[in-house]
Amino acid sequence: MRSLFSRQARHPTTPPPPFSGGETPPRRRTPKENVDPSTPAHHPHSGDHASPYRSPSSAAKPLLTRNRSLPPRPPSSNPLKRKLDVSPARAAVGPPPEAAAASDSGVQVVVRIRPPCSVEGEEAGEDGRGPDACVRKMATNSVAIQGQDFTFDAVADAASTQEDLFKLVGQPLVENCLSGFNSSIFAYGQTGSGKTYTMWGPLSAISGDSMGCERGLTPRVFEQLFSRIKEEQGKHKDKELIYNCTCSFLEIYNEQITDLLDPMQKNLQIREDVKTACVYVESLTKEFVFTMKDVTQLLVKGLANRRTGSTSANADSSRSHCVFTCVIKSESKNLEDGSNSIRVSRINLVDLAGSERQKLTHAAGDRLKEAGNINRSLSALGNLINILAEISQSGKQRHVPYRDSKLTFLLQESLGGNAMLAMICAVSPSERCKNETLSTLRFAQRAKAIKNNAVVNEQKEDDVNALHEQIRHLKDELHRMKSNGGSEGGNGSFSTGWNARRSLHLLKMSLNRPTTFQAIKEDSDEEMEIDENDVEKPSNHDMVIALAGDIGFKRLPASEVTNAGLSHVDAFDGDKILMPTKRSCSDANKLGEDRCNLNLAASIQRGLQVIESHQNNGAWRRASVGLNARIRDVLPCKVDVSTQTDPEESQARDNTLALVPSCVVEISSNESKDPDACRDLQLVPADGAVPSDGLKQQQILKAVEKVLAGSIRREMARDEQCAKQAVEIQQLNRLVQQYKHERECNAVIAQTMEGKIARLESLMDGTLPTDEFIHEEYLSLMNEHKDPPKEI
Ligand SMILES: Nc1ncnc2c1ncn2[C@@H]1O[C@H](COP(=O)(O)OP(=O)(O)OP(=O)(O)O)[C@@H](O)[C@H]1O
Numbered sequence: 001m002r003s004l005f006s007r008q009a010r011h012p013t014t015p016p017p018p019f020s021g022g023e024t025p026p027r028r029r030t031p032k033e034n035v036d037p038s039t040p041a042h043h044p045h046s047g048d049h050a051s052p053y054r055s056p057s058s059a060a061k062p063l064l065t066r067n068r069s070l071p072p073r074p075p076s077s078n079p080l081k082r083k084l085d086v087s088p089a090r091a092a093v094g095p096p097p098e099a100a101a102a103s104d105s106g107v108q109v110v111v112r113i114r115p116p117c118s119v120e121g122e123e124a125g126e127d128g129r130g131p132d133a134c135v136r137k138m139a140t141n142s143v144a145i146q147g148q149d150f151t152f153d154a155v156a157d158a159a160s161t162q163e164d165l166f167k168l169v170g171q172p173l174v175e176n177c178l179s180g181f182n183s184s185i186f187a188y189g190q191t192g193s194g195k196t197y198t199m200w201g202p203l204s205a206i207s208g209d210s211m212g213c214e215r216g217l218t219p220r221v222f223e224q225l226f227s228r229i230k231e232e233q234g235k236h237k238d239k240e241l242i243y244n245c246t247c248s249f250l251e252i253y254n255e256q257i258t259d260l261l262d263p264m265q266k267n268l269q270i271r272e273d274v275k276t277a278c279v280y281v282e283s284l285t286k287e288f289v290f291t292m293k294d295v296t297q298l299l300v301k302g303l304a305n306r307r308t309g310s311t312s313a314n315a316d317s318s319r320s321h322c323v324f325t326c327v328i329k330s331e332s333k334n335l336e337d338g339s340n341s342i343r344v345s346r347i348n349l350v351d352l353a354g355s356e357r358q359k360l361t362h363a364a365g366d367r368l369k370e371a372g373n374i375n376r377s378l379s380a381l382g383n384l385i386n387i388l389a390e391i392s393q394s395g396k397q398r399h400v401p402y403r404d405s406k407l408t409f410l411l412q413e414s415l416g417g418n419a420m421l422a423m424i425c426a427v428s429p430s431e432r433c434k435n436e437t438l439s440t441l442r443f444a445q446r447a448k449a450i451k452n453n454a455v456v457n458e459q460k461e462d463d464v465n466a467l468h469e470q471i472r473h474l475k476d477e478l479h480r481m482k483s484n485g486g487s488e489g490g491n492g493s494f495s496t497g498w499n500a501r502r503s504l505h506l507l508k509m510s511l512n513r514p515t516t517f518q519a520i521k522e523d524s525d526e527e528m529e530i531d532e533n534d535v536e537k538p539s540n541h542d543m544v545i546a547l548a549g550d551i552g553f554k555r556l557p558a559s560e561v562t563n564a565g566l567s568h569v570d571a572f573d574g575d576k577i578l579m580p581t582k583r584s585c586s587d588a589n590k591l592g593e594d595r596c597n598l599n600l601a602a603s604i605q606r607g608l609q610v611i612e613s614h615q616n617n618g619a620w621r622r623a624s625v626g627l628n629a630r631i632r633d634v635l636p637c638k639v640d641v642s643t644q645t646d647p648e649e650s651q652a653r654d655n656t657l658a659l660v661p662s663c664v665v666e667i668s669s670n671e672s673k674d675p676d677a678c679r680d681l682q683l684v685p686a687d688g689a690v691p692s693d694g695l696k697q698q699q700i701l702k703a704v705e706k707v708l709a710g711s712i713r714r715e716m717a718r719d720e721q722c723a724k725q726a727v728e729i730q731q732l733n734r735l736v737q738q739y740k741h742e743r744e745c746n747a748v749i750a751q752t753m754e755g756k757i758a759r760l761e762s763l764m765d766g767t768l769p770t771d772e773f774i775h776e777e778y779l780s781l782m783n784e785h786k787d788p789p790k791e792i
Pocket of ligand 1: 113114115158189190191192193194195196197198314316317318319352353354355426
């Protein structure tokens, strides 16, 4: 599966030991055929002890900084972006902690000159370094043939051992795999040049109990792999490292794939997973391997099933390309956050069929047909390598013909893709093979120019979870915005929108609810039922106040109270109403009484002035209307005077007082038409008894003062309520404006989110490379911050 999180390849921390083969002969001035064009001031002898996994041309070039057009950005605070950040420090986290010996992803080329066979020995010398050898090792990394120098990553001559080759190529491969890189080794060369010997070694050395020194690369790689796995598990017990290795073995013979672990399975098909872009062979046998013994069994079985034939160049010539693959899956746990990480890497060990000149090998029949297919297939490989080399050198994109052969189609990951590739080019020192050898060296030269794109194949559980979670969150957010106009729920910028909506709702409730004034309830005279219009604009001269013994206020028809000074009125269920009138006061003709009347009038006047100042207030009018209606319904009613009078006034409790408007009939309807019609008020005793004048006047005065004080208190409470409502309305208006603004912002955010979701999904699907994702995110952020919405 394609990794979501690419990491750069690292430089070797444990370079392989110097190659021990061969001494350096005297230098000759020869044309340099394959100097790496990207290497400045390259010197053919500069690569002493070079590892095939070290490329000076690309040292210190992080994978993601190559071809990057974006300026560097500071580390993101976004956890998701931090996950996507690629840095060597981060790449060093995970099993194994030691950096793998690896270069960037240039193809590493090692040339191996096999020892001459008995016939060739005469011309090439026993060690292949004789004066008649067609190819000579000039340095640890260069050879000379027909007056031409070729420089590679390393050269192993006839004196080199299998162990040397393993240290050069096999050991770094194991480290790369444990670090999560796909890694491949191809053995290329003409028939009989030593490819099979290098890759596997003689069958006897593989299957033998003794650790034969002729064991080839593959068994050594797996010995090392199991040894390193054990070492890592011991070293990082806290990470609970679990490794799974599965192996498969196939051959491509005459352009048909055969399962070497189950040779009955022939003509298997190559499939491509569209989602992950991975290529695999359908129905190929995969075996778990846990020990070296398991691997040996597979190797022996597979190699035994491989097609071989005798040619004039090689008595035991391999007639097919053969690919041994091992997929290594490692799981580790981060004890800090409990998350898991999984690395999956693939080893491809490829022993190619040898090219041959049919004229020289005198092939016929099946061998000829085989040779034709082998050459066609190798020709497709050569062509592909030419194109990849050209692409790497020129930077120009062009079609890469992976599908030209089964070999190139199957191994496309290793060729210019997500893998580290080492190419071992085997050559013969024989003069008779010089053209083939030259051809092989030219092939090697072109292969060296290829740049692969190896990345650590790692998936972190929390990375995937975080991406899924973010997509889900964004989708939810978007859905809410679309369905609710972008303001409900959520957090951050949406919370204000939600507040605005809530405030609007409260405003609506507030405006619809019946106007209630808590202050009135808190008044001690809550049982008082009074129509303020009855005391509105009173006339001292016309005012008649009736005081009932139990301080009940009653209205009397004006006709019944205007004609008599203190007349008995039984209009209300026989209640006696004392009606002190202006005339009765005049009759008494006493200074105290006049003063009393004047004081009373002044008190009432003061109260009424306060009330008048609010008579245009809407709340006041609503309250008045409400009170009028209630008064009409419940009259006569009583007020407990004790709640509004001083203790010494309690003696007046037995007296029933009635507040009598002069125009009680149809007062509610009249008040709006002619408020003056209701201005006459009379206080009369409810029981009709006539109290003594002085006492009564005092009682009246105090009672009226209390009534007015209550009215004033209520008015002040209403004022306070009105002021509060005005502030609230102002605040709500501001919230409405804010709400509108946020709706606009949310529309923009919704658009951005849709884009982000699409990008994240593409990233998850693998259709959008991480580089492009980061680039698009960057552009999106730039766009977002270019024109920030104005704050209200
Ligand atoms: N480095 C070496 N040391 C000793 N013997 C070698 C070496 N390389 C090759 N040989 C021997 O040379 C012979 C041919 O080698 P090998 O079969 O590996 O060639 P090949 O390239 O695989 O040929 P083909 O393509 O026909 O399969 C074998 O007998 C092998 O043992």
